Amino acid sequence: MQSEFSYKNPKTLLNKGTGYLSGYTHSLNPYTGCSFGCSYCYVRQMPVSLFRKGEWGTWVDIKLDAAELLRKELRKAKAKGKVTIFMSSSTDPYQPIEYKERVTRSHLEVMVEDPPDFLLVQTRSPLVRRDIDLLLRLGDRVRVSMTVETDLEGIRKVFTPAAPPINARFKTLELLKEAGVPTQATIAPVLPSSEDFPKKLKPLVSRVCVDDYFMGDGSGGKRTKKLGVRTLYDQLGLEEWYEPSAYRLVVDRLKQVFPEEQIYLSQQGFEP
Ligand code: SF4
Numbered sequence: 001m002q003s004e005f006s007y008k009n010p011k012t013l014l015n016k017g018t019g020y021l022s023g024y025t026h027s028l029n030p031y032t033g034c035s036f037g038c039s040y041c042y043v044r045q046m047p048v049s050l051f052r053k054g055e056w057g058t059w060v061d062i063k064l065d066a067a068e069l070l071r072k073e074l075r076k077a078k079a080k081g082k083v084t085i086f087m088s089s090s091t092d093p094y095q096p097i098e099y100k101e102r103v104t105r106s107h108l109e110v111m112v113e114d115p116p117d118f119l120l121v122q123t124r125s126p127l128v129r130r131d132i133d134l135l136l137r138l139g140d141r142v143r144v145s146m147t148v149e150t151d152l153e154g155i156r157k158v159f160t161p162a163a164p165p166i167n168a169r170f171k172t173l174e175l176l177k178e179a180g181v182p183t184q185a186t187i188a189p190v191l192p193s194s195e196d197f198p199k200k201l202k203p204l205v206s207r208v209c210v211d212d213y214f215m216g217d218g219s220g221g222k223r224t225k226k227l228g229v230r231t232l233y234d235q236l237g238l239e240e241w242y243e244p245s246a247y248r249l250v251v252d253r254l255k256q257v258f259p260e261e262q263i264y265l266s267q268q269g270f271e272p
Pocket of ligand 1: 034036037038040042043089090091092124
């Protein structure tokens with residue numbers, strides 16, 4: 001899917017952490033729109049997508065002069081108290097355009113100079129490895145949360161054909177670990193996976209977060225229902241994985257390999 005790119009001057013960058021992100025003081029989205037265009041993306045049902053002509057995944061707005069604005073907003077926010085930032089809630093900060101535009105990297109540069117109390121970097125892209133130098137400078141104030149919804153590449157291709165391959169994400173987790181960047185594997189939303197999934201994760205992370213449509217889409221699964229993702233499960237003959245109880249199978253499998261204190265559920269797994 002080709003994406004259409006536009007440059008925009010944002011009015012604000014740091015938004016108040018609300019709802020699912022109420023554990024954070026702020027959320028930060030370096031882009032508006034996301035060319036990964038995942039089938040189950042709950043942002044499809046939000047005003048930012050609904051009021052736009054192009055389908056979610058086909059357009060991206062690149063925020064201009066964002067570093068300067070972030071520097072000002074961060075200074076102001078820090079003067080008021082603790083600052084914890086979730087990057088990003090409605091885009092992937094390391095989607096392909098970031099190779100060229102480096103908006104996310106410019107945000108990290110600002111945060112290295114004037115660190116927030118905590119930064120969570122939520123991505124599914126191996127490009128995050130480019131910024132290991134900056135992530136290291138944030139020390140234990142940062143955690144990279146890498147989405148790995150399944151270990152099965154065939155399943156990934158059905159649900160998120162434009163997203164990076166699963167093996168590249170495993171490799172990235174390995175590189176981040178070797179470098180000493182705090183990480184977690186985020187199985188969210190839970191997609192059909194193999195019994196060996198936890199064994200594949202074990203050497204890579206000591207923290208795993210599990211979430212699904214019913215706990216994590218902000219509407220008890222209603223938003224996801226509207227997206228019609230269920231038909232993909234029907235086509236695959238894997239309807240049992242689209243059940244509010246499906247995540248338990250994954251958690252039970254994880255428990256055979258990981259100690260319980262390393263397994264986090266839903267919102268808890270994203271807390272600062
Ligand atoms: S990467 Fe995240 S923000 Fe982008 S389309 Fe997929 S779920 Fe949505």
